[in-house]
Ligand SMILES: O=C(O)C1=C[C@@H](OP(=O)(O)O)[C@@H](O)[C@H](O)C1
């Protein structure tokens with residue numbers, strides 16, 4: 081399904097309710113499988129959380145997690161530690177290219193039985209679950225924090241807990257802290273000092289515990305971009321958000337101040353308002369090593385505003401749903417943008433034109449579709465394979481229509 085987005089503007093003062101964070105949801109689903117006394121409120125309705133839920137509740141021996149990176153990594157650790165269970169974990173063609181060796185090696189060094197069924201270092205995996213008794217492991221931390229979170233989530237169920245030593249520059253740190261924080265919420269003792277994390281064993285929970293998932297901040301990023309590209313006075317209210325978020329992408333509230341967008345927190349909602357038209361004296365410079373999922377949003381905002389940007393800390397973007405650096409370059413250039421990319425950065429020149437009716441390829445990447453959609457506030461464009469958004473944000477197109485976007489097939 082390709083969608084045509086007509087040149088449009090946002091209705092004044094709209095309110096949108098966004099589904100729960102997929103990162104928090106997928107951690108809590110795994111923890112709930114280990115500790116059934118956990119109850120979850122505002123669970124994400126994303127495809128990635130649905131595949132996670134199905135994998136944990138079903139009896140299938142072959143589990144296909146499609147494009148869901150967190151599900152792939154978290155379930156690898158989960159099934160490796162479930163005695164007497166044998167499963168094959170597989171995914172989409174892209175998932176079969178996304179590396180998992182660092183996690184598999186770490187689990188094997190703890191005693192796990194995992195074999196590669198196609199290419200060494202990537203899914204699909206055959207996992208023969210067993211009780212792991214070793215309690216110390218060292219792994220590289222500069223490729224994906226998901227490997228670390230996967231080990232941390234199963235750690236309190238290991239007989240002796242776990243001590244993890246992280247090598248290299250640690251990437252996506254807020255996601256590791258989110259995992260530790262959720263563990264703390266269910267009463268697990270954790271420490272994170274320098275490059276060492278420790279998790280104490282916790283065989284079971286004494287009481288039921290209800291955890292409310294905050295709505296997804298990465299999904300909120302598209303509304304920040306919409307506001308940045310809208311006239312002064314435009315407002316959007318989003319629910320349900322807290323000033324104290326576990327999600328690193330909540331840094332959006334600070335980042336988008338540079339684009340004239342202010343955020344007000346009030347009783348579990350945020351109201352975003354474009355309060356000023358910014359005269360950019362210099363380009364935007366940001367290191368996004370802590371919040372890689374909002375890189376596409378920010379690059380497209382800058383293109384839409386005609387401001388240059390230099391985004392760094394992007395080394396993980398090449399191994400996500402697609403090579404996001406190359407995808408951004410291809411599609412921004414089609415629109416008339418000028419940019420250079422390296423293995424960890426993107427530099428965009430101030431745009432001089434925006435070619436109307438450009439058809440944006442989405443490369444099976446939800447964030448390509450959603451990051452480019454706000455440009456409809458500037459010109460008409462086509463988003464190809466627009467249904468990709470369901471990976472993280474099922475209602476995305478309906479919510480844009482509610483805002484006043486004109487969308488047709
Ligand atoms: O743990 C998580 O929930 C995630 C961690 C990040 O991945 P990396 O650590 O691979 O950057 C992020 O990009 C992904 O969308 C979700």
Ligand SMILES: C=C(OP(=O)(O)O)C(=O)O
Pocket residue numbers: 147148149150151373400401447472
């Ligand atoms: C990178 C992402 O997800 P995952 O790695 O879990 O597939 C994302 O949602 O942007």
